[in-house]
Amino acid sequence: MVPLNIEICALFKSYLLICLWDYATGVILTSEVVQTQGANSLTLLSLADDPSPRLSAQAQVAEDILDKYRNAIKRTSPSDGAMANYESTEVMGDGESAHDSPRDEALQNISADDLPDSASQAAHPQDSAFSYRDAKKKLRLALCSADSVAFPVLTHSTRNGLPDHTDPEDNEIVCFLKVQIAEAINLQDKNLMAQLQETMRCVCRFDNRTCRKLLASIAEDYRKRAPYIAYLTRCRQGLQTTQAHLERLLQRVLRDKEVANRYFTTVCVRLLLESKEKKIREFIQDFQKLTAADDKTAQVEDFLQFLYGAMAQDVIWQNASEEQLQDAQLAIERSVMNRIFKLAFYPNQDGDILRDQVLHEHIQRLSKVVTANHRALQIPEVYLREAPWPSAQSEIRTISAYKTPRDKVQCILRMCSTIMNLLSLANEDSVPGADDFVPVLVFVLIKANPPCLLSTVQYISSFYASCLSGEESYWWMQFTAAVEFIKTIDDRK
Template sequence: EWLRKRKKFVGNFALERSQHNQLLEELQQDIQKRQNYLQYLMRYRQNQLLMMENIEQFETRLRSESATCNRYLMAVCVRLFFEKRQAKLAEFQEEFARLTVSDDKIDLIEEFVEGLMEELLTPGAILHGMPEWQAQEARLSIERILLTRLYQQVMFPNEDADLSRDTVLSEHISKLQRVISPSHPALCIPQAYLSEAPWSFSQQQLSYISAYKTPREKLQCVIRCISSIMSLLHMSSGRVPAADDILPVLIYVVIMTNPPFLLSTVEYITCFIGEKLEGEEQFHWTLFCSVVKFIKTMDYLD
């Protein structure tokens, strides 16, 4: 009964062959029109995405250039400020040279910086009324000028002993470079991560560490190095890498980079800002220090 009713229902809408062919032709034309419109929408969407990407890149460049201009402006202001206080700066350097204990030296630098910042922010001073971020940039500029003048004293407080120790480690790492590879069994780097080896960009970021004078700037080189490693490992595996994933790759990167004065750099950063680190900065710095300690114990077996 059901089948009979279905046939009767279809029969009521039966079409002649010419009508049937005409209907199919119209449907095909409609599909073609929709297809053309769909292609137009896809091209329009692609153009929009490309334009959005260009705008984002332009905004990134603008922010970078703006930050560079702000840093340069603050540096100029601080240099002008220092030009009028050469006698005070010379007195500070003499007092610093007389100190022998590292903690006393750090306290003296912080006290001197705080005093200069108070002068910069007093009514009528060059930075009076400026926002907090500019005051922070001015502080960094002051630290950069001071630590550039005192660099040899703060970086190598024990002079030849520190240099000798750094040389020994550098030679040790040079020997490791001859036997180490991304697939070396001592590193245990998972196969999934080897596609991005030898992590040249990370090595490049770490190699910049000797070009900077302040501990904060040196730390940023370490952070950029580890962040780039994390990004590459994430691209290789599709998941967020853990500390155990990062460590063996970071060991390889440090060995292949072999930054100069590595032990002195670690102590310099730890001494001046180690206790102030928190969150992501502390995580990155802890990883890096662990890697340096491990490299010191490595042997040269294949």
Template sequence: QPSTLISTQSLPSSNVGISTSIIKSSSTNKSNEKRSTNAISALRRRFVGGGSSSHRRDRSIPEDDHSQIEQQPIETISADDILARYSSKGSTNIDNGSKLNTTADESHPETIPVETFTDTLPYYDPTNLDTCRAFIDAKKKLRIVLASVDTDSINYLNSPINFSQYLPSQQQQNSSSNRKSSNNLILFLRSQLYEAIAIQDRDLQAQVYETLRCVQQFNENECKELIRSMIDDYRSRSVYIAYLVKNNENLLNITYHQDRLLVRIQRDQDLCKLNLINYLVKLFLDCKEHLLQKLIDKFSHLSSAEEKMHLIELFLQDCCREITSDINWKTASPEQFAMSQTSIERMVMAKIYTAALYPNGQIDVQRDQVFSSHIRTLAEQLDPNHQKLRIQKICQRECPWPSAQAELRLINAYKTPRDKVGCVQRCIRIIQNLIRLASNSAAGADDTIPILIYVIVKANPPNLLSIMQYVQDLYSSRFTDEESYFWTMFVSGVKFINEMI
């Protein structure tokens, strides 16, 4: 590296010149020599200005600094060291890095290093509490902790209870002598620290402990001032908080709308799956048309309900077993196989529906017609205040429960016993939801059955007695607990109507 020596012992007053001598190193490093020359030229332009201003500038350099420069060996002083010494931030001693004050030139103003005001202030200053760093740090840490702790415990801050009265007498004396540790804010932070320790939340534990350490240096009045300052900050941010709340509401609305769209898409996807499975099941059953015809013939000649149900179950089990080896179902998932079983049951029961619903032929048809005519007559006389129904006044606001009636009228559109029971379930659930909407309480059987009787009479679905017998013969052994509960309520309502007639 090239070395440079600047001599500043004698400076002329009229035109100050800085004599420089560059000691060249080896001839193989010409680029370093050029860089050193450029550095010295920059120093010359900086310190050799014109006339008296250069004299004043040079005079601002302390004398001991010149001596230190002269005492340094030639090999240890480089151009980079000189540039660092006379930089805009102030000259620096090469050995110990001590700061030197420089005087700014009037024609060439320079930046004078000034210590920041906050470094000279004490960390805790009771006379200037709002501006001291301890107050600002405690407020910042307390704001972070309050955002992550149990908010139900914040009642400690406004509690009028004097907690020190529950301490032993020795602790009460210690508490009275040290008021900084007896205010409710510190008690609240301690309770949150114990809670964090109990749940083993290390991060929260560290935050609360540090906040507690900062707050403990304030007395009770200063803690109140700390809380008051935080409230003022919150009020000053009220406009921005309202803006954030509004944006949060918009995001929630958009999220809800997206969830609804996803439900619709999922419903469309399920319908596409169902239609595809129904089509494949139809192709599968078309190959077994002769077996279906034999099933219908055997079912018509059977008289016992147990034999009919056993015959249908055997046929459905054979179909479900054989469909797994069909070429169209080689890559089907378990969910698709479960859907195929339901589809097979619906298509098979649709073939034998008439024979299963009216096992006695015209006798069952005429019985249903007579029963339906009696219900029609009863519907003209029945109202919610009927003495045999005793429907509560609070539940009569939704009368005549048209949505439940519409659901019950669809019972004849379903062919399988399972689907008919599902229709009854949905009807009763609609009634219970309307009761809950009116009374803000759960609907029991005593509240549901009178309304269900009224709905059955007003809806008057055809073939009601045959449907009950149809479900009882072919599906009673496969009832789930929920299906059994709802179906029992429905059968009880129909029997009660029969008694009223």
């Protein structure tokens, strides 16, 4: 195959021959490149007053030669220089008219920057559309991450004696983005800073009219997405409802697990106490012989520590967790205190029972005359609508079902917590204090009238006072103060 440069030279010679023949015969040829959809081919349209057959044949030969080498260049893989020469011939064919004389400069390489204006103008609409979509996407992300949707008011007045440095050429979107960038800089959020700066760079290309169109387009997209957003909202609400239901089921399962573990622990403790039955009987006999309350308390503590040590040495409890050991110690305490409950709860026997009976009758008489707005109680009027607080009365009525001082204290705590919750519901504007709580506690104790109230106070003070701390100690002090106040109320007034 003839080298490519030689082919181009032959092509150029043929073109010169045609031009010389046109000059000699006085025929002016008008050549024009017509670009069609099928293929980019060059067509010579010869316009002459008296065309001759020989001229038409030579023009046809020249066109065949051009088509031949044009197809040859497309089939081969030419070097960069050859491709540049070929492109230059096409550009020359597009730009010259039939009246221009051929020049050697038309065969030189033409760079990509020398493209016709029509080509660059054709590329601008695509770039503008892309820039618009890109700015719209970035602005939407910036608005989503912003902490405010109110644009700053454009003003050039001074604030606090300092000049306002707002650029009058900035539109509202640019001003808003500058405020967000300042906030991001203050928070040292590097990712947000980069995102906002890129968004502002894209938006600054547009004028105010385009920016308003951009905002209107975003608002229109939001309106179009409104049904889908409503659908997502309903789906989220459904998922949250399902999640809440599953969480409630999980709480039930965990509660059942806790009850089962405690029952299993109680069974294991029962096996331990059966092996120590002889020691327990000896402890009960020694406890009956004691008269001083301090001695009884010390003996109970010593015997419980003995059982705790025996449990730690038992094979069953070698691999028990800390929570299981605490449950086991509580089960041991309940079992032991249940065996000595009457001896510990009524140390003076009939004297304690008679004392409790007298107080019980006194409270029963008070319940007939004392109301929520009684002058001796001075309950704030805002809390009177919640009277008579039946849920709190139900809690304190069950105190006689518990045998250990720890469980009785927990019952008192539940009653106090119930009262505080009810008072908080009655007055949401303020937190109830001790002056609000104690009168209501007195009223609840009068209406509930729990049995053996004085013996309960004595029992807890003797065997659990040293263990009271924090919240338990506070509510216990409030409870004992309420009992003492009830003893001073005159039922005849």
